[in-house]
Amino acid sequence: MSTPPIAARMADIAPFHAMAILARARQLEAEGRSIIHLEIGEPDFPTPQPIIDAGIAALRRGNLHYTPALGLAALRTRIAAYYSTHYGVTVDADRVVVTPGASGALLLALGALTNPADTIMMADPGYPCNRHFARFIETQTLAVPVDADSAFQLTPALVERYWTPAVKAILLASPSNPTGTVIPDDDMRAIAALCAARGAHLIVDEIYHGLIYEGTHQTALAHSDQAFVVNSFSKYFQMTGWRLGWLVAPDWAIPALDKLAQNLFLAASTPAQYAALAAFEPGCIAILEARKAELKARRDYLADALIKLGFGLPVMPQGAFYLYADCSCFSDDSFEFARTLLEKTGVAITPGLDFGSHQPERFLRFTYTTSLPNLKLAIVRLQQQLKPTL
């Protein structure tokens, strides 16, 4: 009567190393230490008040039954309209699937499109859950190592170089987690064309697309109406705990996504969907744009300060709230280095290990989801540890 074994996939699905750092940070905080959190991948801002108010109004009205699996019609319409007003791209509301977070959208897209014999091409470093979603459904992944010379992104040349006939989907993220870099429009258009020519699906994670601090960048939908575009109310709209995202898909995929969403989720959260109806209102967008300006100021400060401390930052990220900094001049093991910095300075940072196997030991991901004064304090502490003679 021994315990029956767990699934083989569990050996390949890693926990977030950031969580180990966070757990130790919380422990130190419980012991009275002051900790500055630069490891957490969610905005420190509260959900904007107009969204909260819409949520409270929905709770007061009290119709909190299941919505259709594809989402509230009114919300799908608002999301479609956002592509028109924000990008000038026409998206039919029928192509919008409202999901339980971007996680739900990624699971739906990968599950509806790929078989166990198929391969999903993605960048390494990248969002760790992507390879785990694939592993969960027994699909293969091809993690293409990317470096500063391609801004840590796939390029058309890299796609061609690493292409195999087993590739059935290419998963891009723009801006990327952990690097914050954006894929240039020309590259996105060329990769979309490659996918079309070679019979692969293009899936683009745009959950940080609302947080691009300079330049104008098109949604992948501007380049291809066959792209599967994932977005979220978590990051730009700052509704993390509400768990709401969306997927824009080609017409022909909607029936499959609908039945898969019915079976996997039934539907996304009803209170969250009603609250999100307020997210696109001008008053809410004004709040979000002010916060975005604050995030840009933080990025500018932190990037400059890390470079002055001696970290490598060969590419200035245009978006998200991450800096993927090279710490190889301080340590040849970023995980141990992150642990040491936490213990000695009380600054919590995520090691590269969370994001893949391409030189993770060289990198740390700093998030700027804490206030500018906190960031400055973190830099003072790091400076005392790393350059005590200054």
Place this chain on the structure above:
Amino acid sequence: MSTPPIAARMADIAPFHAMAILARARQLEAEGRSIIHLEIGEPDFPTPQPIIDAGIAALRRGNLHYTPALGLAALRTRIAAYYSTHYGVTVDADRVVVTPGASGALLLALGALTNPADTIMMADPGYPCNRHFARFIETQTLAVPVDADSAFQLTPALVERYWTPAVKAILLASPSNPTGTVIPDDDMRAIAALCAARGAHLIVDEIYHGLIYEGTHQTALAHSDQAFVVNSFSKYFQMTGWRLGWLVAPDWAIPALDKLAQNLFLAASTPAQYAALAAFEPGCIAILEARKAELKARRDYLADALIKLGFGLPVMPQGAFYLYADCSCFSDDSFEFARTLLEKTGVAITPGLDFGSHQPERFLRFTYTTSLPNLKLAIVRLQQQLKPTL
């Protein structure tokens, strides 16, 4: 440049036929027809006011960031305490995983425990998503046909008869959807022992366990601390649209479930978790118990009325809000029969086809999630259609 193909699994994952009935029913309503909905698998009651109030308070406080992947500590403690007060069974809060609905709990449990070469044994008829969860992660299913003589449930004898060495998990539901029948404690204990002896995991869906109208029935956790028990805030607690459930698992499985939950969901909805803290308060339980009494009265009425109309109901279901009625004396195709009844009488009912391949054409699932006056009106309409000479 043809469209690349979708995943093979999508051919095996069916949409809910109830949705086709519901869509037609909505269309008829839009045309002015009066429709009585006996096809919808969610309580008609609103979320109890104490839960709504707790949700509003959480939104006002405004800390709506991600919770830990396993859930709010306070909620895990309340859920654990529920097993003590309600069943007299001690469950450590560390064994409770809060999930995005019972759907999330089932996906976690099946994903953490089974490989593609493994088989999950389950009853046919049963909740359709179960076989689709398995198909999603490429695991095999063994659907055991069950009939009225075992109250449409697996028994120890059936488990032994259909056992194969590939069986790595047995998935039971008590009460069952679509049949509302409960597994006797002795059978549950014996099946738990069989699982232990043969090295299989036992997963028990108890999402309707709060809605058992007579007798006392133990949770499967009373029989085995190795059982994986799925429950939900949707049905008894009437929080359907909030998307919140839970899984109680053996100690040793928690780290695997934690990392899988991190990767698949990040966490369950934060507003829903804070709201659910109020669900176990005596004032809320009093509301729920009154509603349960109302559901029992509806069951008693509808079961009796359907039998008088000529439907077969060989087993009186003890729980949930479903009656799985044999309509073979009226039709040899329950799907067409359901469509005809909808068109002719405006009564919407789910055909057996949603629940498996064992004689679905003989059965209709009636839900009693509408008021007693509505149920009576439905019976009058059915009577006029089926027994016009009475």
